[in-house]
Amino acid sequence: MHIVTELSEGLSISWGAILSNKMRAALTTLGIVIGIVTVTLMGTAIEGLNRAFLKSISAMGSDVFYVDRFAWMNHTHAEWMRSRKRQNITLQQIRALESQMKLAMAVAPFANAGAPVKYKNRSSRFVDVIGTTEKFVLTSSSTSVADGRFLTPDEVEGGRPVCVLGSQTATNLFVLESPLGKTIRLGPYAFDVVGVLEKQGSFLGQFSLDNQVIIPVKQFASCFWRDPSFTIQVKAADPNQMDEAKEELRGLLRKIRHVPPGAPDDFAINQQEMLIATFNRIAGTIAGVGLFITGLSLFVGGIGIMNIMFVSVAERTREIGIRKAIGAKRRAILLQFLMEAAGICLLGGCIGLAIAYPVTLLMNRYLPATMSLMVVSIALLVSIVTGVASGFFPAWRAARMDPVDALRSE
Numbered sequence: 001m002h003i004v005t006e007l008s009e010g011l012s013i014s015w016g017a018i019l020s021n022k023m024r025a026a027l028t029t030l031g032i033v034i035g036i037v038t039v040t041l042m043g044t045a046i047e048g049l050n051r052a053f054l055k056s057i058s059a060m061g062s063d064v065f066y067v068d069r070f071a072w073m074n075h076t077h078a079e080w081m082r083s084r085k086r087q088n089i090t091l092q093q094i095r096a097l098e099s100q101m102k103l104a105m106a107v108a109p110f111a112n113a114g115a116p117v118k119y120k121n122r123s124s125r126f127v128d129v130i131g132t133t134e135k136f137v138l139t140s141s142s143t144s145v146a147d148g149r150f151l152t153p154d155e156v157e158g159g160r161p162v163c164v165l166g167s168q169t170a171t172n173l174f175v176l177e178s179p180l181g182k183t184i185r186l187g188p189y190a191f192d193v194v195g196v197l198e199k200q201g202s203f204l205g206q207f208s209l210d211n212q213v214i215i216p217v218k219q220f221a222s223c224f225w226r227d228p229s230f231t232i233q234v235k236a237a238d239p240n241q242m243d244e245a246k247e248e249l250r251g252l253l254r255k256i257r258h259v260p261p262g263a264p265d266d267f268a269i270n271q272q273e274m275l276i277a278t279f280n281r282i283a284g285t286i287a288g289v290g291l292f293i294t295g296l297s298l299f300v301g302g303i304g305i306m307n308i309m310f311v312s313v314a315e316r317t318r319e320i321g322i323r324k325a326i327g328a329k330r331r332a333i334l335l336q337f338l339m340e341a342a343g344i345c346l347l348g349g350c351i352g353l354a355i356a357y358p359v360t361l362l363m364n365r366y367l368p369a370t371m372s373l374m375v376v377s378i379a380l381l382v383s384i385v386t387g388v389a390s391g392f393f394p395a396w397r398a399a400r401m402d403p404v405d406a407l408r409s410e
Helices: 004-022 022-028 029-059 075-084 091-100 167-173 217-223 239-256 271-315 317-325 328-362 372-399 403-408
Strands: 064-068 104-119 122-132 145-148 161-166 184-188 189-197 212-216 231-236 269-270
Touching: 022 029, 029 271, 029 328, 029 372, 064 239, 091 104, 091 239, 104 167, 104 217, 122 167, 122 217, 161 167, 161 184, 167 189, 184 212, 189 212, 212 217, 231 239, 239 269, 271 317, 271 328, 271 372, 317 328, 328 372
Parallel strands: 122 212, 161 189
Antiparallel strands: 064 231, 064 269, 104 122, 104 184, 104 231, 145 189, 161 212, 184 189
């Protein structure tokens, strides 16, 4: 109960000291405000990017392999140059892989190119045209049909030219009528619409995944790209056998592509985890740089508060002597000045958050940024810790004063 009284009394005295020196307190908080704005904006940007990245990357599927000539993460220029010399992945090779692989639920080719699209008097200068098969709806976990249907095996094997529209493309071309059964033009070629995909959103808020048109792979090869290098999407039959499926995939591709024994793979097997690991490394580096800048700002602000607290202790030496003479313990004096320093820093933290919030809203227009409760809590905690750390030595000096010497002070 006694400690509660000391805390209440110390809080009252420290708050009165802050109010009696408003200008000094405001100037003292400047360094803390800068530090808190920095740490808050860094935290909101990293957390927003992390959420957006994980949401976007989840569309790729954790149980899907992406086979390509190029690795997603080429570490050196030499590796990239070697990858350029690799032979294309052909549709015949993909067909052979699909017929031989036992640990795959589905295997689908993927190739894309840009083209203008038009329906009557409405058009778009660019859509992403994707050539694939009916298995694409299985290997691409984010792809599901909202209206109509997906491609059929007969259409993939060379039937009439049909297409499935992304939701953005469908909205751009068709306003008051259903796209199903209508004929659009992709470049100079006519395609009948058989389905519309559900909205997928964008990758990191920048690249739309809905501005696309999916057509049969043979139509793609005859109309847009005669000999593309395909990407192979392989969905594992059992997520618990990813390593076994990957080894089976590697062995079959080496055989199908006639890679000699002992020679390195002339293809790359990419997975979602590669992008996540790279993103985490980049985010960690950004966080480290941001932490250094934030720490520097808070250190400068903390030094300023320490100096002001030393001045405050010197100015109030007689007050300290009186309090000690009438029975105040060292602990009470220590708590009083620690709460004063922490209060100044907490005030600076609140001002910093008030500045950071509208800046976060502005940032969110251009890149994902989220000011969560956790970021706010960390910012306020950092403010209080900075205040306690920078105010400790002045408070310790005040608590150790001899009451007789303090009362002699004028």
